[in-house]
Amino acid sequence: MTRPLLKISDVSVEFGPKANAIRVVDSVSFSIGAGEAVGLVGESGSGKSITSLSILRLIPDPPGRIVSGSIEFEGQDLLKLPANRMPEIRGRDIAMIFQEPMSSLNPVMTIGDQIAEALMLHQDLDRDARWQRVIEVLSLVGMPDPAARLGAFPHEFSGGMRQRVMIAMAVACNPKLLIADEPTTALDVTIQAQVLELMKSIRASVNTAILLISHDLGVIADLCERVVVMYSGRIVEEGSVESIFSKPEHPYTRGLLQSIPRLDDDRKRLYQIAGTVPMAGSVKKGCPFYARCDLRVDKCAAEMPPMFEFSKQHKAACWVTGEAEQ
Amino acid sequence: MTELLRADNLVKAFGSEGGFHIGARKQPVRAVNGVSFSVTTGETLAVVGESGCGKSTLGRLLLRLIEPTEGQVHIGGVDVTQMSAAELRAARRQMQMVFQDPYGSLSPRRTVAEIIAEPLEVFGIVKTRQERRERVAELLEQVGLPPTLMDRHPRQFSGGQRQRIGIARAIALNPDFIVADEPVSALDVSVQAQIVNLLQDLQEAKGFSYFFIAHDLAVVRHIADRVMVMYLGRIVEIGPKRSIYTAPQHPYTQALLSAAPEPDVKKRTKRIILSGDVPSPSNVPPGCSFHTRCPLAQEQCRQVRPELREVAPGQTAACHFAEPNPIKLPVSAPAYAS
Numbered sequence: 001m002t003r004p005l006l007k008i009s010d011v012s013v014e015f016g017p018k019a020n021a022i023r024v025v026d027s028v029s030f031s032i033g034a035g036e037a038v039g040l041v042g043e044s045g046s047g048k049s050i051t052s053l054s055i056l057r058l059i060p061d062p063p064g065r066i067v068s069g070s071i072e073f074e075g076q077d078l079l080k081l082p083a084n085r086m087p088e089i090r091g092r093d094i095a096m097i098f099q100e101p102m103s104s105l106n107p108v109m110t111i112g113d114q115i116a117e118a119l120m121l122h123q124d125l126d127r128d129a130r131w132q133r134v135i136e137v138l139s140l141v142g143m144p145d146p147a148a149r150l151g152a153f154p155h156e157f158s159g160g161m162r163q164r165v166m167i168a169m170a171v172a173c174n175p176k177l178l179i180a181d182e183p184t185t186a187l188d189v190t191i192q193a194q195v196l197e198l199m200k201s202i203r204a205s206v207n208t209a210i211l212l213i214s215h216d217l218g219v220i221a222d223l224c225e226r227v228v229v230m231y232s233g234r235i236v237e238e239g240s241v242e243s244i245f246s247k248p249e250h251p252y253t254r255g256l257l258q259s260i261p262r263l264d265d266d267r268k269r270l271y272q273i274a275g276t277v278p279m280a281g282s283v284k285k286g287c288p289f290y291a292r293c294d295l296r297v298d299k300c301a302a303e304m305p306p307m308f309e310f311s312k313q314h315k316a317a318c319w320v321t322g323e324a325e326q
Numbered sequence: 327m328t329e330l331l332r333a334d335n336l337v338k339a340f341g342s343e344g345g346f347h348i349g350a351r352k353q354p355v356r357a358v359n360g361v362s363f364s365v366t367t368g369e370t371l372a373v374v375g376e377s378g379c380g381k382s383t384l385g386r387l388l389l390r391l392i393e394p395t396e397g398q399v400h401i402g403g404v405d406v407t408q409m410s411a412a413e414l415r416a417a418r419r420q421m422q423m424v425f426q427d428p429y430g431s432l433s434p435r436r437t438v439a440e441i442i443a444e445p446l447e448v449f450g451i452v453k454t455r456q457e458r459r460e461r462v463a464e465l466l467e468q469v470g471l472p473p474t475l476m477d478r479h480p481r482q483f484s485g486g487q488r489q490r491i492g493i494a495r496a497i498a499l500n501p502d503f504i505v506a507d508e509p510v511s512a513l514d515v516s517v518q519a520q521i522v523n524l525l526q527d528l529q530e531a532k533g534f535s536y537f538f539i540a541h542d543l544a545v546v547r548h549i550a551d552r553v554m555v556m557y558l559g560r561i562v563e564i565g566p567k568r569s570i571y572t573a574p575q576h577p578y579t580q581a582l583l584s585a586a587p588e589p590d591v592k593k594r595t596k597r598i599i600l601s602g603d604v605p606s607p608s609n610v611p612p613g614c615s616f617h618t619r620c621p622l623a624q625e626q627c628r629q630v631r632p633e634l635r636e637v638a639p640g641q642t643a644a645c646h647f648a649e650p651n652p653i654k655l656p657v658s659a660p661a662y663a664s
Contacts, residue, residue, distance in 0.1 A: 160603055221590060
């Protein structure tokens, strides 16, 4: 197997004073191949956004810090890199799209200048070539009449168009990895469909790998090949979208898929997972899903299950389904 | 089935009054523009549409939380829009609301018991402290919360639990009609199912009607009896759930249904992609307001606004090309110019 583009091994992130730190991401490991689209799914407090921020070392320190693990990007451990070298990686090799396009764009800078800024930092282009490239990426994201819109400010655009500007900015330097944190959550359904189509076409044309963070399993199924499921700071299941959506092995993933109403089902009542999502870091011992699980046995409360392999493409951290499989 | 609520030609225009203007005087925004429908007893009518379509404004008009510019709302045969302040206050007993944001809609300074008991006290239903605590305990049990928690404050509860508190407050007076404005969209996915089930169980037990505002079409299909689709302040289609989901007549309904991604890898390919954005409600296109995004728009659509007309039993749609010759949209039309 070739070396993955990004390899996250055993990363843990803590917040708060060292003496009673809260571990919000706990021993997370997964990798992304070149050109691959991986979905990271989880509910609030699952640690999915913190995991993605830790890749770019964007976790505010203090109060947060990465306490262990390595994040290898093309073989180089980003966590060992001096902090002043991170800006070379950010935006050039790894770019990020955020959920709220209005608050992540600069309101007093034209969109042309904002996109050109990334190019100015990372690419040695003269002024004309740079503006040419800005127009090029704007047309790539489907901005009508891009040359005329360079001088426009973010407030002059709709939410969907702003998200297109964000995407243009992110792909301007042809990043090898694009991290998209809930890129369509703030958008209407028909606009969401447009942005998802756009991300697919961008992926096809610039061959960038994508890490898509979302709570929406439908969005993940639409765009990704592989999915990583997080619950309360831990990875509980990982595999190809085909196998996870057709045969989930972790009780949490199963419950989640069953609890979502579908457009074509006629159930009278929805399956419901009892209880509420635990606060990050509140479960110190055993499986974080123990309190809400239908299948729990005593062992689950005592010890966190390892990732059991169900097939080459499918792993899940559950004592009950895992040991039945062995 | 008896008719519980009827809305006739409701209009809400914002910014139409006089006052101080800088620059050119703007056209008033007609957020709700000539909407008529009815809700029967015990029924759930869901309204779907994208932001700016007027669905939340409509929900507030029904309860007269805002004043309509034109039109009437009858609840139980009485015109709500003509009531005096005192009459309206009394009528509010029959109509309640569940809000979207379980964080913003509960006072952080009051205990759960105070929040839930407030409507009971306003209408003089509970008189003593003892009565109050008993009734609150009963209501908390009905929404699946332990009554022992009644002296806590909202911040001590999770989002799903707060939504249960909001629901307990809404059902405290045994209303006939509840407007639920996106009651599950702020909740975690694993908690949404709990609240949807709770809303259905309560309706079964108490027999009230819901006006259910949502953008999640799968949730709506699960909970609704009838579905109303809005676009730029108007109803574009309304009908029984089954017909709307299996035989949508309006191109916008078709696009909306196919745009929602489902957690199913096999359903990846078929999708209608609309081009462009929803036009601003302050600048509604002439003719059919959907024509700027409709892949099938003809000259007629740019000129003449289609009226709602019956296309199947109980189902009406506002499209020139609906039944008897419905047009199916081509799927996966390009999302943008290349």
